Amino acid sequence: MASAPQNPTTAAAGDALRVADIPGRGRGLLAARDVREGEVLLSEPAVLLYPATLASLSSYCAACFRSLPAAAAAASCASCRAAAFCSPACAAASHPRLLCAALSHGGGAGLAAAAPTEAVQEPLLFLLCAYSLPEPSLGAILSLSSAPPPPPGAQDAATLHVAVAALAPQHMLPAGFSPDLTVALLAKDRGNSFAIMEPYRPGMLLELLKARAYAVYPRASLFNHDCLPNACHFDYADRPGPGNTDIVVRALHDITEGREVCISYFAANWRYTDRQRRLLEDYGFRCECDRCQIESRWKDDDDNNGDDADDAMEEEGEEDGADGGDDGMEEEDGTGADDDFPHAYFFVRYLCDSEGCWGMLAPLPPLPNGELSHVFECNLCGKLRKEEDVVADEGTTGMAH
Numbered sequence: 001m002a003s004a005p006q007n008p009t010t011a012a013a014g015d016a017l018r019v020a021d022i023p024g025r026g027r028g029l030l031a032a033r034d035v036r037e038g039e040v041l042l043s044e045p046a047v048l049l050y051p052a053t054l055a056s057l058s059s060y061c062a063a064c065f066r067s068l069p070a071a072a073a074a075a076s077c078a079s080c081r082a083a084a085f086c087s088p089a090c091a092a093a094s095h096p097r098l099l100c101a102a103l104s105h106g107g108g109a110g111l112a113a114a115a116p117t118e119a120v121q122e123p124l125l126f127l128l129c130a131y132s133l134p135e136p137s138l139g140a141i142l143s144l145s146s147a148p149p150p151p152p153g154a155q156d157a158a159t160l161h162v163a164v165a166a167l168a169p170q171h172m173l174p175a176g177f178s179p180d181l182t183v184a185l186l187a188k189d190r191g192n193s194f195a196i197m198e199p200y201r202p203g204m205l206l207e208l209l210k211a212r213a214y215a216v217y218p219r220a221s222l223f224n225h226d227c228l229p230n231a232c233h234f235d236y237a238d239r240p241g242p243g244n245t246d247i248v249v250r251a252l253h254d255i256t257e258g259r260e261v262c263i264s265y266f267a268a269n270w271r272y273t274d275r276q277r278r279l280l281e282d283y284g285f286r287c288e289c290d291r292c293q294i295e296s297r298w299k300d301d302d303d304n305n306g307d308d309a310d311d312a313m314e315e316e317g318e319e320d321g322a323d324g325g326d327d328g329m330e331e332e333d334g335t336g337a338d339d340d341f342p343h344a345y346f347f348v349r350y351l352c353d354s355e356g357c358w359g360m361l362a363p364l365p366p367l368p369n370g371e372l373s374h375v376f377e378c379n380l381c382g383k384l385r386k387e388e389d390v391v392a393d394e395g396t397t398g399m400a401h
């Protein structure tokens with residue numbers, strides 16, 4: 001395993017991104033200048049952070065979401081006694097007031113009774129934390145694009161609204177609190193929240209890694225999706241110092257000024273039909289990226305011979321750019337064209353090969369002297385891999401289609 005030569009969150013020099021209206025996609029982020037592989041394009045604090053489940057409260061600090069130290073060293077919230085803090089500074093910063101009130105409700109049993117399953121806990125915890133925000137932060141969330149209405153059977157907004165009203169004292173509810181605002185907020189959560197994952201420990205089954213918290217980042221929420229992204233995001237929640245929950249987005253490869261910078265909204269190894277289903281249901285669009293145009297022509301049995309969305313891909317071939325082949329990815333493997341799978345190079349180079357991992361490998365930022373790092377970091381398991389190992393392994397990494 002390679003070692004990290006420098007802080008992988010180092011900010012890029014100058015603003016690397018600008019917002020633009022993109023036909024058929026709403027707003028998006030374009031490279032404001034030529035960007036080099038590994039550059040930090042964005043490092044941004046969250047406008048809203050909330051625990052993924054009620055169980056998260058016993059493992060992670062209620063203020064900064066770092067893993068809690070041993071029980072004796074963690075301080076419980078003096079009001080609700082259900083949340084815990086990792087340090088006196090976090091205890092002083094406290095946690096969202098409506099969440100604290102809801103955790104105290106009914107002697108501490110009210111929230112657990114209202115949200116018996118994780119599927120209900122996630123949106124209810126989101127609402128309690130969002131309704132605790134000051135007006136400008138709530139406004140920032142409401143300015144984001146909305147996800148389509150949830151599918152039938154999903155937790156309905158009216159029930160969640162009633163639960164918030166029952167759990168939070170009336171005098172603490174903000175002036176605009178209403179069923180319509182609850183519907184609007186939930187649509188922002190579904191389309192824009194990023195998961196901050198549990199820490200990966202060697203030997204853990206990566207498939208079972210869950211979110212510890214969710215976060216909304218106003219600028220990062222403007223990244224559109226591409227199934228061959230040219231950037232990916234990292235979280236470093238357990239690192240020391242301030243800004244541990246900031247999102248960090250890095251370029252996978254060189255990007256020419258004016259090109260759109262896109263991330264993938266889910267693991268890049270998902271199959272065509274699973275990707276399209278998810279994008280339509282949760283984000284309201286049909287993806288027409290280069291990869292989808294090719295894979296839409298694959299026969300059903302090539303594409304979908306199993307139901308698991310995240311089955312690993314297995315194929316080899318040649319590379320292409322993330323969004324048209326014009327942004328810095330050079331053809332390197334020389335294995336010749338495979339018309340059925342022209343993007344295989346992307347998976348060999350940018351998909352983590354740790355067993356069961358579905359993370360993306362992004363180069364570390366260029367060194368202060370401008371040299372490229374040639375070390376890739378997985379945004380899920382954290383594995384560091386030297387570029388020459390990626391090249392040596394090419395064609396043997398078990399990518400699939």
Ligand SMILES: C[S@@+](CC[C@H](N)C(=O)[O-])C[C@H]1O[C@@H](n2cnc3c(N)ncnc32)[C@H](O)[C@@H]1O
Nearest residue numbers: 024025026027145191221222223224225283285
């Ligand atoms: C996280 S937001 C991205 C920013 C958004 N375009 C905006 O205007 O604020 C997700 C939404 O952007 C749009 N979007 C993202 N990627 C897209 C794509 N590849 N094609 C079409 N629309 C896309 C969809 O409306 C989706 O629900």
